Amino acid sequence: MIHRLMVAGLVALLTAAPRPSAAQAAPPDADPEAAPAAENEPQASPEPEASPPPPPPAGPVIGPGRPPITFYPSPPEPARQSPHFGAGEDSRLDTVPAGRRADDPNLSPAERVSQKPWLLMLGARSMLVSDSGFDPFADSNELTQFSLGVGRSFYAREILSLAAIAFWDVGSRTSSARGEPTRLLVHRLALGPELRLHPLTDLYGFLRFAPALIHSEARLEESTTGSTYYARSDDLDLNFLGSWSVGFDATVGAAYELIGTSGRHAGALRCWIMAEGGYAWGTSGDLELSPEADDTSAPERAAALELGTLALRGPMARAVVGVSF
Amino acid sequence: MQDPRFEEHADRIPWWARCAVSLACLLGAGCGDRPSSWDAEVDVPVQTVGLKTSVAVVDPGLDRVLLLSAPSGRGLEASAAPVGKNVVSAQASPDLDSVFVLSRGVQPRRNPEDERPSLSVIDGASGRVSARYTLTDPLQGLALDPQGRWAVIFDAGGIVVNPNELIFVDVSDPDAEPVSKTLRSFGGRPERLTFTSELGMPDGSRRRFLIAETGQDVTLIDLSDLSRDEVTIFLPKTPSGQIGRPLEVAFHDGAPDDPNDARVAVRLANDPNVVLIELGPPGDDAGGRPFKATVNVAPLEGVPSAIDFVQTDGGLRLAALVPGSLRAQLVDPATTVVESVSFQKPFSRMARVTEASGGSPQQSDVALLWSEQATGIAFWSLGTTSGTPFRSVDTFEIGIAVSDVKSVPGDGLGHKKILESATASEFFVLDLDARQSFPMLTNAAGFELTVAPDGFRAWAVRPGTPQVSSIDLSTLHPTSVEVERDVIAVHDIERLDRGRSVLLLHAARGLNAGAAGLGATVLDAQNPDTAHSRFYGGLMLGALR
Numbered sequence: 001m002i003h004r005l006m007v008a009g010l011v012a013l014l015t016a017a018p019r020p021s022a023a024q025a026a027p028p029d030a031d032p033e034a035a036p037a038a039e040n041e042p043q044a045s046p047e048p049e050a051s052p053p054p055p056p057p058a059g060p061v062i063g064p065g066r067p068p069i070t071f072y073p074s075p076p077e078p079a080r081q082s083p084h085f086g087a088g089e090d091s092r093l094d095t096v097p098a099g100r101r102a103d104d105p106n107l108s109p110a111e112r113v114s115q116k117p118w119l120l121m122l123g124a125r126s127m128l129v130s131d132s133g134f135d136p137f138a139d140s141n142e143l144t145q146f147s148l149g150v151g152r153s154f155y156a157r158e159i160l161s162l163a164a165i166a167f168w169d170v171g172s173r174t175s176s177a178r179g180e181p182t183r184l185l186v187h188r189l190a191l192g193p194e195l196r197l198h199p200l201t202d203l204y205g206f207l208r209f210a211p212a213l214i215h216s217e218a219r220l221e222e223s224t225t226g227s228t229y230y231a232r233s234d235d236l237d238l239n240f241l242g243s244w245s246v247g248f249d250a251t252v253g254a255a256y257e258l259i260g261t262s263g264r265h266a267g268a269l270r271c272w273i274m275a276e277g278g279y280a281w282g283t284s285g286d287l288e289l290s291p292e293a294d295d296t297s298a299p300e301r302a303a304a305l306e307l308g309t310l311a312l313r314g315p316m317a318r319a320v321v322g323v324s325f
Numbered sequence: 326m327q328d329p330r331f332e333e334h335a336d337r338i339p340w341w342a343r344c345a346v347s348l349a350c351l352l353g354a355g356c357g358d359r360p361s362s363w364d365a366e367v368d369v370p371v372q373t374v375g376l377k378t379s380v381a382v383v384d385p386g387l388d389r390v391l392l393l394s395a396p397s398g399r400g401l402e403a404s405a406a407p408v409g410k411n412v413v414s415a416q417a418s419p420d421l422d423s424v425f426v427l428s429r430g431v432q433p434r435r436n437p438e439d440e441r442p443s444l445s446v447i448d449g450a451s452g453r454v455s456a457r458y459t460l461t462d463p464l465q466g467l468a469l470d471p472q473g474r475w476a477v478i479f480d481a482g483g484i485v486v487n488p489n490e491l492i493f494v495d496v497s498d499p500d501a502e503p504v505s506k507t508l509r510s511f512g513g514r515p516e517r518l519t520f521t522s523e524l525g526m527p528d529g530s531r532r533r534f535l536i537a538e539t540g541q542d543v544t545l546i547d548l549s550d551l552s553r554d555e556v557t558i559f560l561p562k563t564p565s566g567q568i569g570r571p572l573e574v575a576f577h578d579g580a581p582d583d584p585n586d587a588r589v590a591v592r593l594a595n596d597p598n599v600v601l602i603e604l605g606p607p608g609d610d611a612g613g614r615p616f617k618a619t620v621n622v623a624p625l626e627g628v629p630s631a632i633d634f635v636q637t638d639g640g641l642r643l644a645a646l647v648p649g650s651l652r653a654q655l656v657d658p659a660t661t662v663v664e665s666v667s668f669q670k671p672f673s674r675m676a677r678v679t680e681a682s683g684g685s686p687q688q689s690d691v692a693l694l695w696s697e698q699a700t701g702i703a704f705w706s707l708g709t710t711s712g713t714p715f716r717s718v719d720t721f722e723i724g725i726a727v728s729d730v731k732s733v734p735g736d737g738l739g740h741k742k743i744l745e746s747a748t749a750s751e752f753f754v755l756d757l758d759a760r761q762s763f764p765m766l767t768n769a770a771g772f773e774l775t776v777a778p779d780g781f782r783a784w785a786v787r788p789g790t791p792q793v794s795s796i797d798l799s800t801l802h803p804t805s806v807e808v809e810r811d812v813i814a815v816h817d818i819e820r821l822d823r824g825r826s827v828l829l830l831h832a833a834r835g836l837n838a839g840a841a842g843l844g845a846t847v848l849d850a851q852n853p854d855t856a857h858s859r860f861y862g863g864l865m866l867g868a869l870r
Contacts, residue, residue, distance in 0.1 A: 135359035136866070177363050177866055178386075179840020222862040223835035224810060224844030229862070289863075299809040299846070299860035303401070307866065 109198035113257075114156035116270050116324040117163075121149035123320025125169050127280050133287050133310030137184035137218060138173035145171030145186065147318055151194065159198045165208060166191040167249075167318075177307075180220055186312060187215040188280075190249050202257035206276070210251075213244045214282045214312055220289050222305065227298035229289035229305050245285050249316065251278030258321075272322040277315070284311035360869075362387050367841040367865050371832050374417050374424050375816040376449035377778050380828055381424040382843065384865065385412045390426055390445075391867055392452040395818060395826035399847045399859035403867030404452035409443035414467045421778055423448050423455065425476055425496075429463035444476060444494055444503075456499035460492055468518035473497070475548060477535060479515045488514035491537070493551055504551050511557065513539025520548075521576045524587035527606040528615040536589065538571040543591055543602075545618065556618050563596040570594040577634035577641060577658075587616075588658050590643050592632045597625045599632060599645055601658050623661040626650050630673040634658075635690040637707040644707075648673040648696060653705070669720050670699040676730055678704075681740045682757045693742065693757075694718075695727035702727060702744065704760065723762050725749040735780030738798045743783055745774055752785075754801055763801050767794075777817035777825070782850065784815040784827065793829055795853050806855045808846045817850045825850035841865070 107115070126144040134141065151165035169188040176182055192210025199205070218231040233245035253276025259269075287307040291298030365386035374381040379394040389405045396402055409428025416425050424447050431439035442460040444467075447453070466479040478492040489508040495501040508515065517538040523531040535546040537555075545556040560569030571591050579586030591600040601623060604616040629645035635655075636642075642655040642664075648671035655664045672694035679690045682704075689708030695701075703720040728747035733739055744753040744762065750770040753762040765785075772787045776798075783796045793812055794805045810831040817827045827850040834841050843864040848854065 132360075135363055136869075139359055139364070141359075175363075176837055176840065177869075178365055178367055179835045179837040180842060180863065180866070181836060220863065221836065222844075223833045223840060223842035224831045225860070225862045226833070227862075299862075301399075301858065302860040302862060305861075305863040305866065307869075 108156070108158045109201040109204070110156040110159055110161040110196065112201050113196070113198060113204060113324070114153040114161055117153040119149075119151040119153070119163070119165070119272070119322050119324045121147065121151070121167075121272075121274065121320040121322035123147045123149075123274075123318060125167075125171075125316060125318035127312075127316035128314040129312055130314055131284075131309075131311040133284075133308050134173075134184070134312075136175070136177040136220070136287075136307055137182045138175050141314070143171060143173060143184075143186060143312070145169040145188065147320055149320060149322070153196075161196040161198065161204075163194045163196060163206075164191065165194045165210065167210070177220060180223060182218070182220045184219075185217045188247075188312075189213045192249070203254065205254045206252070208249070208251050208253070208276070208278075210249045212247045212249055212280070212282070214247050215242055215244045216285070216310065216312060218287060218289060218307075218310065220305065225291065225298055225302060227291045227295055227302070229291055231285075231287050231289040231304075231307075231310075233285050235283055235285065245283045245312075247280065247282030247313065249278060249280045251276040251316070251318070253277065253318075255322070268325065270324045272324060273319075274322055275317070275319045277317040280313060280316040282312040284309045286310075362869050367843070369832060369834060369841040370813070371830075371841070371843055371865075372415060373814050373816065373830060374415050375421070375775075375778070375818070376417055376424060377421040378819045378821075379449045379452070380816045380818060380830075381415065381417075381447065381449065382864070383412055383415045383426070387869075388412070388428075390415070390424065390447055391864065392447070392449065393828060393845065393864065394450075394452070395820040395828070395847065397820055397822040397824070399826070399849070399857065401826075401828070401845060401847050401859070401861045403864060405868035406445070406447045406452055406454050408445040408447070408454075409457075410440050411463075413465045416467055416469055418446075419469060419471045419473055422450070425467060425469060427465070427467045427478060429465070430460075432463050444478060446496060446499075456496065458494050458501075458503050460503055461505065462487065462490060462492070464490070464492060466515075466518075468520075470496075470520045472520070472522075472533075474533075475520065475535070477518055478503075479518065479537075491515065491518075491535075491546070493548075506546070506551055506555075508537060508539075508544050508546075508555060509557060511542060511559070513541045515539055515544075517571075519574050519576075521589075522578065524576065524578050524604065525581075525584040526587070526604065526615045527585050529584055530615060532615070534576075534589075536574050536576070538574060538591075540570055541568045543571050543574065543589075543600075545589070545602075547614075553614065556614070558591075558600070558602055558618060558620060560591065560593060560600060561596075561598060561622055563593065565595070567595065569596060569600075573632055575633050575643070579641060586641075586659070588634070588643075590632055590634065590658070592629055592645070595628060597628050597647075598622045599625060599629060599643065599656065601643065601656070601661065603658070621658075621661050623656040623663060625654050625656075625663065626652070626665065629654075631675050633675060633677060633692075635677065635692060635707050636679075636688065638689055638709060639664075642707075644675065644692065646672055646675055646694070648698065653694075666705070666717060668694070668703065668718060670696060670701055670703070672696045672703060673698065674727075674730075675705070678742070678757055681732075681742070683740070693730065693755075695730060695744070697726050697728050697747065700724055700726050702755070702762070719760070721760075721762060723753055723764070725751060725753070727753075731774060731776055731783075733776055733780045733798060734778060738780050741798055743774055743776065754783075754796070754798065765796060765801070765803065768792075773815075775815055775817070777850065779817075779819070779825065782817060784817060786812050786815050786829075788813050793853075795827070795850070804853055806848065806853050806858075808855060808858065809860065810844065810846070812846075827853060 125147045128141045147169045149167040153163040155162040167190045172185040174183045190210035190212035194208040196204045196206045216233045220229045234243045235245040237243045255272045255274040259271035287310045288304035290304045372383040379392045382391040408426040411429040414427040426445045430442040442463040444458045446456040448455045464478045464480045468477045476494040480488045489510045493504045515537040519536040521534045533548045537544040543558045573592040575590045587604040589602040601621040603619045607617045627647040627649040631646045635644045653666045673696045675692045678693045682691045692705040694703040701722045706717045709717045725746040727744045729745045731743040733741045740758045742755040751766045755762045772785045785794045796803045812829045814830045829846040831844040844862040848858045
């Protein structure tokens, strides 16, 4: 049951790829007034240009009526903006020259990050699989995988933003079971929403829950047959895409902008370093290893070699470098 | 009360550091190596023990015995039973219901927690350890009582042990404490142990004895009272002056109505004399024993190759085969008078087949004679020995020199014997009822024969080849099968559904050092057909989790 629910959720996420909002859908040359209007939000009125500080009062003034003392030209009051959807520009931002958008001091940290909504990530992920089904394939509990991720920010407001992140993790362990060579290859495809908290312009923390599809292939070189026995995850049969099991990643992490910022000046690309940790869960599958059906060297009617069950679940951590654009 | 300094110090630890430490602890708890069982080597050759309903595979690398059983059809299940470290011997019980595994434990023991030697008894049906007896010394020899009451552990060439120590385990009581007994040594050490059946004693009691043969004497141990001193029989010197070395013992209760005529006979190496020990009425110097052992020596015409007590028309005799003079000699145990029966061939081995031949041992015995040095067999009818000894032997020329005679268990086909040859490429199935022998030809020598525990089939295999044959012992119809891998052993076991399966075991060394695999092809034993067989690989990985 839980498998079906997770699969349904995953399929829903896959099919509901982040669609541009009305603001995003608007062509660059669209009427800047149209986008905010379409969002059913109060239209922010253009702020007046920064005005020089008012002249100091003639005499001391005590009480609330005293105007603030400023020592430099104060920035304009931040405009009350509509939620910022990805690269979509609200009418006010579109009035700002493009080169200055990211530098605009009026932008909140979340909105600034969302100026470059696409994110490509590359790194490594490691998880600790304490399940005993992992033992024939590794002499320790670590499963380290190569990680490739892509994401897109599609909502930003104040210090919060929301993104959709997908990861493909692939890695293997090789070992031996009483001298018989073994190998476990694991692919993991995860896609899910990421809620970001931006306390600073170049640092944000995030919380992500990503349903995942897991494809594992266990193999063992069996000496009496001289054949290779295989067991693959088998919760879902996706035809030519193979068979998969399901799971999820629930992580918390942080991203820091390494390159792309100098003060508040941003380049075309921003480079991030990210780290996250959490728990990865996967369904448990039977480890019934059998020779391939077309393996002519294997004996006829070779029974499955049952090594129990394998559940790829445990604490995980991932470190990646990313580029947003 | 908490130390205020600690509180002060703890307050200084930032929240993020606490979280990091907690996370590190969590991750550390998840780290770890796998169980060492996955790295254990597989000992080759693999020792297997056939039981009634399962096959026990000794796995010293993991200090366990793997039990392979067949639930139904061509299914196979593996379960594991733990045994002591350093297995030195594994034997099936005489009834094939369980397997006895003797372990030396950790030697030398350097720490109190180092495992002691032990004897484990594993039930073949349930796969569980039914009893485990902790021993004090790491002995290596194991002798099992044919009647299933005793297991005796002794040294069979070990080092730094008391070679004359015997440890008696009453296996009928799982909670029994092993009893250690050191034989008085006169220079010898136990080499063979023989359990007697119940022998009538002069006081009317019936007792069983363990006969321990050393290099120079024979010792009788009363199994009904292990605290009693044993009786050591010194053997006469050979004609060449050498110390008499026992090679074989035989025993007999004597006449049912005479409690004073139980006897033990001893055959000696390179000695034409046989020693007869009579367990007669005790004298004043018996020391509380219910019998007195009286030794007589009967001279024969040559060095005997086999002895046994037989019932003849003239009464109880000790039969001794003297192949060097082409004859057998019958010794009257009461008078040591010797009679001779001539043979045409130098028969050197014999087995009583009285009941299998439809005779009664109360009247007279029938013995089957054979020899590794001559072709042919003979039936020796001891009921006509005294009157017409020359007519008592029927010789059959079968064209092979018989090296071993296998009995067929059970009542159904117990009248058949299988005659094996060490050199020929054929064997014979002998029907004792009909006094007929049926040759079974094979394509090469070097095959091994095993008889199914139910007694209805025999299996022939040449180890290291994929060819196996089944011989239906009722019809003598052979069925040859060729499986897909080389076979090292054949075991015919009863399934849980009351059918029978045959397990053809395969072993192979793996690619890595210390790697080896065990596999099995499972067929229906009563109708072996490779088109319906099933192959099971990786058996040594079974029950590892």
